[in-house]
Amino acid sequence: MRHIIGGCPGLWRKVGGGKPLNSSFSDGPAAVRHLLVDEESAGQRLDNFLFRELKGVPKTHIYRIIRSGEVRRNKGRISADDRVEAGDLLRIPPIRLSERAAEKAQAVVPARSFPVLFEDEAFLALDKPAGVAVHGGSGVSFGVIEQLRQARPQARLLELVHRLDRETSGLLLIAKKKSALKALQDQFRERETGKTYLTLVKGRWPERLKVLDQPLHKYLQADGERRVRVVEPGHPDGMRSVTLVKVQQHIPARAGLEALCPEGLTVLEVTIKTGRTHQIRVHLSHAGHPIAGDDKYGDFELNRQLAKTGLRRMFLHAWRLRLAHPISGEAMELHSELPLELKKWLES
Structure with a gap:
């Protein structure tokens, strides 16, 4: 048996603030889905947008259908790091998963907390250790964001503002509000x-x-x-x-x-x-x-x-970040101390 995620041909649905799309696997016929991006989701990277909307689908699979050109925006190709805009119509191909892949997608993500360098109602800054991916995908079942969501089940929203390579340590920002996510991503983009x-x-x-x-x-x-x-x-x-x-x-x-x-x-x-x-x-x-x-x-x-x-x-560490607070606009400077293993190596 193959597990299929799909919907009714020719239908589209406005997404971004409602019930998660494709929250479980179904055995219905394969079909194309169309998603209309709303105002609150504007400015997000395509991959981050699809991670949220296609819950339960392995991130490796999402990257595969993006790279192959099967995901389309307004009938044109789109890359994983392109940002979606309000009114964009996204075509999502039928997604077929083997039973083994479906079981892996439903695997339990362990809860994990990370050192917090700053936190308020809008966002938090984590001190990411080296060797931990920021999100699942490319052979990694889960990363910082998935583990953090498990550790904070009461949080209404937790979204990556930017990325760090798996082997890079240091400052990583997580938005707690959509308005903060958009404001911070705008700062990075500009x-x-x-x-x-x-x-x-x-x-x-x-x-x-x-x-x-x-x-x-x-x-x-x-x-x-x-x-x-x-x-x-x-x-x-x-x-x-x-x-x-x-x-x-x-x-x-x-x-x-x-x-x-x-x-x-x-x-x-x-x-x-x-x-x-x-x-x-x-x-x-x-x-x-x-x-x-x-x-x-x-x-x-x-x-x-x-x-x-x-x-x-x-030896690469995200050490300092200067930004404007996404809500108040106040100038901020965040720091992450050099990890102990790097500091000891320099001092030895």
């Missing part, structure tokens, strides 16, 4: 926030190199894994990406690392003016100074040697 990371890179970063302004292109490898690369200005698929770099300290090469990085390593404060996928990792690697512990764009032999010295994760 580049009105200041997101600064701490990172450790190979070699001695030149003090004069303070701005990296190079377009990035996101693509899929043959195995379906997402990657990003720097492309030439004017490239048809390139997106402008700006990264600001400030040297915090230089670290001499340690015993066993001299041959791999004779100039030592450098701790950087990195501020992104655009929020592209893997932006910091790709920009720094392209400049010849890959992030320590980066398993996608890094120096793999150096990573192996660093692991022997105790550094067994990517």
